[in-house]
Amino acid sequence: MEELMFCYQCEQTIGGKGCTKAGNCGKDAEVAALQDLLVYELKGIGFIGNELLKQGKSIDKEISKFVADACFSTLTNVNFDPERFICFLKEAEKVKENLKSQLKNLPSNVPECVNYKLPNSKEQMLQDAKKAGIMYDQTLDANIRSLRETLIYGLKGMAAYAHHAHVLGYIDEEVNNFFYKGFAATLDNSLSVDDLFNLTMEFGKINLKCMELLDKANTQTYGNPVPTPVLITKKKGPFIVVSGHDLKDLYELLVQTDGKGINIYTHGEMLPAHGYPELKKFKHLIGNFGGAWQDQQKEFDNLPGCILMTTNCLQKPRDSYKDRIFTTSIVGWPQVQHIEEKNGKKDFTPIINKALELGGFTEDEPEKTILVGFGHNIVLSLADKILDAVKQGQIRHFFLIGGCDGARPGRNYYTEFAQKTPKDTIILTLACGKYRFNKMDFGTIGEFPRLLDLGQCNDSYSAIKIALGLADALKCTVNDLPLSLILSWYEQKAVCILLTLLSLGIKNIYLGPSLPAFISPDVLQVLIDKFNIKPISTPDEDLKVILG
Template sequence: MFCYQCEQTARGTGCTAFGVCGKSPEVADLQDLLIYAAKGISMYAHRARLLGSRDREIDLFVVEALFTTVTNVNFDEDRLVSLLARAETVRNRARDLYEAACREAGQEAEALGGPASFAFAAAKEALIDQGGKVTPERGAERHGDVVQGLHDLVLLSLKGSAAYADHAQVLGQEDDAVYAFFHEFLDFLSRDALSVDDLVGKALEAGKWNIRVMELLDAANTGTYGHPVPTPVRVTPLAGKAILVSGHDLKDLELILKQTEGKGINIYTHGEMLPCHGYPELKKYGHLAGNYGGAWQDQREEFDAFPGAIVMTTNCIQKPKDSYKDRIFTTGLVAWPGVTHIGPDKDFSPAVEAALAAPGFEKDEPEKTILVGFGRNAVLGAADKVVELVRAGKIRHFFLIGGCDGAKSGRNYYTDFARAVPEDCVILTLACGKYRFNKLDFGDIEGIPRLLDVGQCNDAFSAVKIAMALADVFETDVNGLPLSLILSWYEQKAVCILLSLLYLGVKDIRLGPSLPAFVKAPVFEVLQEKFNLQPIGSVEDDLRAILG
């Protein structure tokens, strides 16, 4: 195996023996082979689309294949083997679609090689061996480190965008042009000859397309559940039976809430599900009791202590301890060997039964709350007041401190930075990185909370809209605002968001806790020169550089 797609990759260069995330070498190789298969499918699907032919089943499978390989999603060899069997069937379907389109257009079909004609093995062991031949490390042997790193920068961005696209289509929001984007880019990445200039251009273009994908997801979430509103969320438990819902999927949470009504079970959110409490159509359920725990990397201890059932709806799962393996459940694309999976019918009764069998919380703990729900509607609804405070010098600067959390050392920087932000400044935050400081009391500036939780990493579009709206009011661009972005990254959704920000021309972003292993020094130098993208330093030096 060779995997360097997450921030915590071994030695900061790549996992080669076993994934830091818990991914086995076998799973890593099968995932690489699934990406190779997705390239082959897209080679046909892209060409068919140029001739006016498309197939939604093919489109959805490619998105699913990409999302399946995101960090902390699927750790199950057998499920990956099943996906590879489907991939071969879908590739044949895509080939037939392309050839039929060629006949209709009166032209000869190209004879495509590489992943388009690759013969997949039948046995799992042979598939694993094949996957070992298409790892990023093998790619670097052919293309060199810089080109392969840029290839992977684009690919990892596609994986992150696919996660957002999957969430959106679950709630009925799709765009055929987005599916065309995935096919076109995977077809591009399947080429043998790739140049640095072309790949840099594709990376920024991928950022442009990710904005469209995030827009779809925003429309899906707000169109289904309403725009988030500022809401206090209880972070201490109530007495009674309990189910903990983690991941990112709002639809799964809604289904669990519906299926547990009247059963005496309290539902708690975990990790990136915290912002769900701000959505009117979710907060109306009286048994949505609060949020339990913090970010994903602490789940083994938190889940062990949770006296109920746990449901993982999307990525973020870690190897379950034996102490709770019989009461944790996966659904959607998430999978761990030996963990009960809730299928497409979304019948969560096994989780309900496990919750009823577990002891639950014995008593109410003293109430403590935190505020969520500062999506773009809520923030822009107070825009006049915010603008007034800025012009009066009462709000000096905005800091967006957000992104992924993780276990690797160095992330205390974000806590320290938030604590050090002067009292005349406002902090915007989103994604699970906020757990580093979201329980601290930052107070307010004439009624405007100094900490505004915009939502999940999935809600980055909301943050972009806030920044662009404020830029319009102040008759400048985003770079002209008193706004600084202090970002933490861990997995592939953070990659596509970063590329979106670069596509928008946002400069002076500080990124940490370490730089991506796949972005080699010559490429990072280009990004520094063009966008002043820079690694985090010390809190004192960074604040001094920003505020003067």
């Protein structure tokens, strides 16, 4: 029987091999096919764009913004709406033809996707999508395929970061240009395994630049995060829960709800927003609701308020809340209300009115808080005190327990690991994996909380800057620090972060809960040989190896 689709870009792929009938994420075969075809178009755009760059020409930043947004739309748990993908495909065809018209001499032997003409009907698009599938070329060397897909998934992750920087007006030409170079490389049959591996390392360095750009965009717009207690219990009254990663959407909603008697709760990766001075000044940014993204269906079930999904982490909405969940930006689900941007502004009136109509929670819960806001600015300002505590033996080791959360069994490892870390160690955490343990009390070491929340996955730059800063202060390499990285991965942003860490030469990373299906055995062996990447085992065994 012919497979309807093939996708293995995320950690929950069926059987650890690939989803072939429908995605475990919730996307159907039709959406998967349209996503494949959009990536196919992006490869064609990449090839032409790369040729233009080689000729010394620059590419319009609006085109580069489209490339990043279209790429981001294919990331796991972002967009499930086939009609939105058809719009992306039609725009991609226009962009491709636009770039082609700027090219003086198109090489004679170009890949098929460069001259591909998008048909008008969805039915024909779905037929054409077969040639864009990951496994379409059965003769392709497994290691070449593995590294090409790794590069594509890295680009998808970086596209998310570039998108968030773009919306705040921050753009980097080198970052934009690598999308063309990267997609073009996945079409180049002259590139060897070594060439592609080296390119993934080059990508890692470019992604570091992109993460730095996003950090600059967020901190210069909303201020450097400061340690802030966040309410994690409910307050009486109408409310809107804001999920995803986009701080600008949250800010604009806060402005439009100010004085209207509506409480705003963050959810999932939006939790760290409470630490930003320009966001926390809104008194109706009241607290954080619920846990990580994979619990949303039960947490949002019959919720007496509204939900705004600003980026990835969307699951199939249940009927019990489909009338009160709204999407915006790149996010989409069929028949879910979408807030469009018009002339640079978004009108959140529909979600505001719905929240007031629903009425919200009927009573207050006893107050409980957790602490967020330990970005690199704060942590590095305390570097002298931290280093003194290390030298005096108060702090023996640092554990960065970070990354994506997910529904697959085995993720309780991260909870147990955190609980079993010795009392003279510090836990640094970021991204939604922290929801496994961030409401537990780990106590303090002197004036330091043992658990320091560095932010969302978009704040991964903070962790890298802290590690590099401590290594510089101690006059050693990151690999010589009393620091261990215990990472969980789920989707493509985790892939680009991992490639960045490897490009910096960081070794001995523990990775779980399973290894990526798109990494071939040979490529995995290279990662083990070069970087000593280790699959997680048990918390007790791994702690014993780390601490000796």
